[in-house]
Protein backbone atom coordinates (compact mmCIF):
# COMPACT_ATOMS: atom_id res chain seq x y z
CA UNK A 13 0.00 0.00 0.00
CA UNK A 14 1.34 3.43 -0.89
CA UNK A 15 1.32 6.22 1.67
CA UNK A 16 -1.49 7.95 -0.25
CA UNK A 17 -3.72 4.84 -0.26
CA UNK A 18 -3.16 4.36 3.47
CA UNK A 19 -4.28 7.96 4.04
CA UNK A 20 -7.30 7.39 1.78
CA UNK A 21 -8.22 4.19 3.64
CA UNK A 22 -7.95 5.92 7.03
CA UNK A 23 -10.06 8.84 5.76
CA UNK A 24 -12.70 6.44 4.40
CA UNK A 25 -12.86 4.61 7.73
CA UNK A 26 -13.19 7.87 9.65
CA UNK A 27 -16.02 8.95 7.35
CA UNK A 28 -17.81 5.62 7.74
CA UNK A 29 -17.42 5.88 11.52
CA UNK A 30 -18.90 9.35 11.74
CA UNK A 31 -21.79 8.39 9.45
CA UNK A 32 -22.47 5.42 11.73
CA UNK A 33 -22.39 7.58 14.85
CA UNK A 34 -24.98 9.91 13.33
CA UNK A 35 -27.36 7.23 12.07
CA UNK A 36 -30.91 8.34 12.79
CA UNK A 37 -33.43 5.51 13.22
CA UNK A 38 -36.30 5.62 10.66
CA UNK A 39 -39.03 8.08 11.57
CA UNK A 40 -36.89 10.00 14.07
CA UNK A 41 -35.41 13.47 13.92
CA UNK A 42 -31.62 13.90 14.26
CA UNK A 43 -30.26 15.03 17.64
CA UNK A 44 -26.96 16.69 18.56
CA UNK A 45 -24.24 14.14 19.36
CA UNK A 46 -23.93 12.91 22.97
CA UNK A 47 -22.13 10.06 24.68
CA UNK A 48 -24.24 6.88 24.76
CA UNK A 49 -24.03 4.68 27.84
CA UNK A 50 -26.30 2.46 29.91
CA UNK A 51 -25.35 4.74 32.81
CA UNK A 52 -27.61 7.35 31.13
CA UNK A 53 -30.61 5.20 32.15
CA UNK A 54 -30.15 6.62 35.65
CA UNK A 55 -30.62 3.33 37.52
CA UNK A 56 -29.03 -0.11 37.72
CA UNK A 57 -31.00 -3.11 36.41
CA UNK A 58 -33.30 -5.09 38.70
CA UNK A 59 -31.70 -8.51 39.16
CA UNK A 60 -34.79 -10.47 40.34
CA UNK A 61 -36.03 -12.20 37.14
CA UNK A 62 -39.58 -12.49 38.51
CA UNK A 63 -40.02 -8.73 37.94
CA UNK A 64 -39.31 -9.09 34.22
CA UNK A 65 -41.84 -11.95 34.09
CA UNK A 66 -44.41 -9.83 35.97
CA UNK A 67 -44.09 -7.15 33.25
CA UNK A 68 -44.68 -9.85 30.59
CA UNK A 69 -41.22 -9.47 29.11
CA UNK A 70 -40.39 -7.29 26.12
CA UNK A 71 -43.91 -7.32 24.54
CA UNK A 72 -45.42 -6.27 27.88
CA UNK A 73 -42.90 -3.47 28.44
CA UNK A 74 -43.41 -2.22 24.88
CA UNK A 75 -47.20 -2.13 25.37
CA UNK A 76 -46.80 -0.29 28.69
CA UNK A 77 -44.57 2.37 27.09
CA UNK A 78 -46.99 2.83 24.18
CA UNK A 79 -49.95 3.32 26.54
CA UNK A 80 -47.83 5.58 28.78
CA UNK A 81 -46.70 7.80 25.88
CA UNK A 82 -50.23 8.09 24.43
CA UNK A 83 -51.60 8.95 27.87
CA UNK A 84 -49.01 11.71 28.40
CA UNK A 85 -49.63 13.19 24.95
CA UNK A 86 -53.38 13.34 25.69
CA UNK A 87 -53.18 14.46 29.34
CA UNK A 88 -54.08 18.18 29.68
CA UNK A 89 -51.84 18.36 32.77
CA UNK A 90 -48.63 17.56 30.84
CA UNK A 91 -49.39 17.43 27.09
CA UNK A 92 -47.84 20.86 26.37
CA UNK A 93 -44.39 19.53 27.30
CA UNK A 94 -44.64 17.04 24.44
CA UNK A 95 -45.80 19.44 21.71
CA UNK A 96 -42.29 19.79 20.25
CA UNK A 97 -40.97 16.37 21.27
CA UNK A 98 -39.97 13.55 18.90
CA UNK A 99 -42.59 10.91 19.74
CA UNK A 100 -40.83 8.10 17.84
CA UNK A 101 -37.54 8.74 19.62
CA UNK A 102 -39.21 9.14 23.03
CA UNK A 103 -41.10 5.85 22.58
CA UNK A 104 -37.98 3.97 21.46
CA UNK A 105 -35.71 5.30 24.20
CA UNK A 106 -38.33 4.76 26.93
CA UNK A 107 -38.78 1.15 25.79
CA UNK A 108 -35.01 0.70 26.01
CA UNK A 109 -34.77 2.43 29.38
CA UNK A 110 -37.56 0.41 31.02
CA UNK A 111 -36.28 -2.85 29.49
CA UNK A 112 -32.77 -2.09 30.77
CA UNK A 113 -33.95 -1.16 34.29
CA UNK A 114 -36.31 -4.14 34.53
CA UNK A 115 -33.44 -6.53 33.78
CA UNK A 116 -34.58 -7.40 30.26
CA UNK A 117 -31.05 -7.12 28.87
CA UNK A 118 -31.59 -4.14 26.53
CA UNK A 119 -29.06 -1.35 26.09
CA UNK A 120 -30.23 2.22 26.70
CA UNK A 121 -29.05 4.56 23.96
CA UNK A 122 -30.81 7.79 25.02
CA UNK A 123 -29.57 10.84 26.87
CA UNK A 124 -29.22 11.01 30.65
CA UNK A 125 -32.27 12.36 32.52
CA UNK A 126 -30.70 15.71 33.41
CA UNK A 127 -29.77 16.37 29.77
CA UNK A 128 -33.09 15.03 28.34
CA UNK A 129 -35.18 17.35 30.55
CA UNK A 130 -32.88 20.37 30.53
CA UNK A 131 -34.66 23.75 30.21
CA UNK A 132 -38.09 22.09 30.07
CA UNK A 133 -39.25 23.38 33.46
CA UNK A 134 -41.01 20.27 34.79
CA UNK A 135 -42.34 20.59 38.35
CA UNK A 136 -42.98 17.97 41.04
CA UNK A 137 -46.66 18.19 40.09
CA UNK A 138 -45.84 17.26 36.46
CA UNK A 139 -43.67 14.41 37.70
CA UNK A 140 -46.52 13.06 39.84
CA UNK A 141 -48.95 13.30 36.90
CA UNK A 142 -46.55 11.23 34.80
CA UNK A 143 -46.20 8.62 37.54
CA UNK A 144 -50.02 8.32 37.58
CA UNK A 145 -49.97 7.78 33.82
CA UNK A 146 -47.33 5.10 34.18
CA UNK A 147 -49.41 3.40 36.90
CA UNK A 148 -52.40 3.46 34.55
CA UNK A 149 -50.30 1.78 31.83
CA UNK A 150 -48.95 -0.87 34.22
CA UNK A 151 -52.47 -1.56 35.59
CA UNK A 152 -53.75 -2.02 32.06
CA UNK A 153 -50.98 -4.60 31.50
CA UNK A 154 -52.08 -6.26 34.78
CA UNK A 155 -48.65 -5.91 36.37
CA UNK A 156 -49.00 -6.81 40.08
CA UNK A 157 -48.49 -3.88 42.51
CA UNK A 158 -45.33 -5.34 44.07
CA UNK A 159 -43.63 -5.43 40.65
CA UNK A 160 -44.99 -1.97 39.71
CA UNK A 161 -43.39 -0.60 42.88
CA UNK A 162 -40.02 -2.10 41.94
CA UNK A 163 -39.95 0.02 38.78
CA UNK A 164 -41.29 3.13 40.54
CA UNK A 165 -38.59 2.77 43.21
CA UNK A 166 -35.95 2.86 40.46
CA UNK A 167 -37.52 5.94 38.84
CA UNK A 168 -38.21 7.94 42.02
CA UNK A 169 -34.58 9.04 42.57
CA UNK A 170 -34.57 10.44 38.99
CA UNK A 171 -37.05 13.14 40.06
CA UNK A 172 -34.15 15.34 41.22
CA UNK A 173 -32.65 15.26 37.68
CA UNK A 174 -35.96 15.77 35.86
CA UNK A 175 -37.40 18.52 38.08
CA UNK A 176 -34.62 21.09 37.79
CA UNK A 177 -36.15 24.17 39.39
Ligand code: HEM
Nearest residue numbers: 090093094097098105106122123128134138139142167174
Ligand atom coordinates in the same frame (compact mmCIF):
# COMPACT_ATOMS: atom_id res chain seq x y z
C1 HEM B 1 -39.24 9.12 35.92
C2 HEM B 1 -39.81 9.93 35.06
C3 HEM B 1 -39.29 10.13 33.65
C4 HEM B 1 -38.54 9.30 32.85
C5 HEM B 1 -38.01 7.91 33.18
C6 HEM B 1 -38.35 9.98 31.59
C7 HEM B 1 -37.65 9.46 30.51
C8 HEM B 1 -37.37 10.14 29.35
C9 HEM B 1 -36.57 9.66 28.25
C10 HEM B 1 -35.94 8.28 28.18
C11 HEM B 1 -36.53 10.62 27.31
C12 HEM B 1 -35.82 10.57 25.94
C13 HEM B 1 -34.35 10.93 26.06
C14 HEM B 1 -33.68 11.07 24.72
O1 HEM B 1 -34.30 11.60 23.76
O2 HEM B 1 -32.51 10.68 24.58
C15 HEM B 1 -37.34 11.72 27.80
C16 HEM B 1 -37.58 12.87 27.10
C17 HEM B 1 -38.60 13.73 27.41
N1 HEM B 1 -39.30 13.78 28.59
FE1 HEM B 1 -39.09 12.52 30.13
N2 HEM B 1 -38.97 11.19 31.64
C18 HEM B 1 -39.56 11.32 32.88
C19 HEM B 1 -40.28 12.40 33.33
C20 HEM B 1 -40.77 13.40 32.54
C21 HEM B 1 -41.75 14.40 32.93
C22 HEM B 1 -42.33 14.55 34.33
C23 HEM B 1 -42.02 15.14 31.82
C24 HEM B 1 -43.02 16.26 31.64
C25 HEM B 1 -44.21 16.23 32.16
C26 HEM B 1 -41.18 14.63 30.73
C27 HEM B 1 -41.15 15.14 29.46
C28 HEM B 1 -40.25 14.77 28.49
C29 HEM B 1 -40.16 15.38 27.19
C30 HEM B 1 -41.06 16.50 26.65
C31 HEM B 1 -39.12 14.73 26.50
C32 HEM B 1 -38.67 14.96 25.06
C33 HEM B 1 -37.61 15.99 24.97
C34 HEM B 1 -37.16 16.25 23.55
O3 HEM B 1 -37.77 15.77 22.58
O4 HEM B 1 -36.14 16.93 23.41
N3 HEM B 1 -40.46 13.58 31.21
N4 HEM B 1 -37.84 11.40 29.03
